[in-house]
């Protein structure tokens with residue numbers, strides 16, 4: 036398990052979030068301290084919880100887990116008068132194909148995230164915080180446990196954080212090995228020791244969360260941003276991005292680009308800059324066929340979208356989603372149908388089975404897309420796919436259903452002619468594709 040070759044900052048030198056200097060592989064606690072570590076916690080303890088929460092709200096920090104919900108607003112949903120304890124839960128389950136940004140913090144630079152957790156727990160009044168880490172990240176989990184232990188020994192955690200009256204414990208919890216456990220309410224179920232099945236909402240976790248208590252769930256990168264806000268203040272944070280979408284963003288680049296990797300840049304950096312300046316353009320300078328802008332569930336865009344600014348509102352206006360900012364580029368010569376078979380198989384495998392439209396629909400979509408790719412497609416399959424996907428959209432307890440349906444809709448709409456060509460010629464026209472014309476039809480009826 037290792038990160039792609041390039042972990043780079045858009046600006047020369049250390050970034051605000053990506054801090055690894057050339058040749059450095061891990062930022063240790065000593066190094067973190069040498070870089071001014073825990074100044075954010077010290078400042079927060081002087082400001083007081085409400086002032087920290089206000090600062091985060093003013094910074095217009097939008098959650099980095101995918102949905103882009105403003106962190107300060109979410110914190111404001113905590114009931115003011117509940118006698119129950121409050122919990123902070125950090126979502127480090129990172130399972131969306133194409134997304135590998137949180138791993139940077141988990142594997143290489145955990146202290147900004149941990150510091151952000153201390154600041155956030157202080158601001159929301161939590162005395163216990165959980166770090167729910169994707170179960171497959173075996174080495175990072177061991178490293179994070181050591182990091183938390185170091186913080187306890189150093190007086191940064193425990194009964195009295197840096198000698199103050201504020202106490203905090205952080206528990207590292209290995210995830211249950213399922214993508215759906217990244218969905219916040221499934222994560223809470225899993226953390227409680229139950230199967231990771233999403234809960235009906237409302238009530239939202241801020242009101243009824245972990246063990247029935249008010250709970251804030253935020254993403255790893257969101258925590259690193261909270262630390263930055265406490266350190267430099269809301270105004271400077273906003274200036275690092277956009278007025279309504281503050282701060283720097285870690286973008287991931289993968290697929291057919293010359294320099295895949297992680298790049299820190301201001302929120303709202305144009306897609307073209309990411310692909311061509313940071314990524315060095317496409318392999319062999321081939322024309323772009325499609326760009327998945329924010330993790331595999333986000334609707335695919337085309338080269339006509341290269342000037343779209345990569346922030347939550349702009350990508351939405353372009354018909355897709357910023358999601359996790361994990362950009363996957365594929366060039367001409369890539370079979371769109373084959374690409375979709377991989378995505379459809381992933382979502383079918385990861386459906387938890389709780390809701391009928393998702394349980395049956397994801398498997399059905401996978402079978403139809405595979406049949407088209409393998410030369411067993413039938414006329415009308417494109418409309419069948421759109422019909423199944425549209426019956427999943429909005430009809431499930433959690434957003435995994437939408438996540439499975441959106442790429443199907445976007446791929447069929449954008450590459451419909453290619454799907455139909457597969458059906459017409461009875462196979463894949465691309466290199467390495469499946470055989471032609473000897474199919475027997477797929478089971479497109481009731482699954």
Ligand SMILES: Cc1cc2nc3c(=O)[nH]c(=O)nc-3n(C[C@H](O)[C@H](O)[C@H](O)COP(=O)(O)O)c2cc1C
Nearest residue numbers: 098099100126128129130217218219253254257434
């Ligand atoms: C199926 C599914 C998987 C998800 N996986 C993750 C994940 O791995 N990490 C993450 O931070 N958010 C994930 N989310 C989003 C979370 O439900 C939640 O919105 C997020 O953790 C909130 O953090 P934020 O407000 O800081 O963005 C997922 C959502 C869904 C529907």
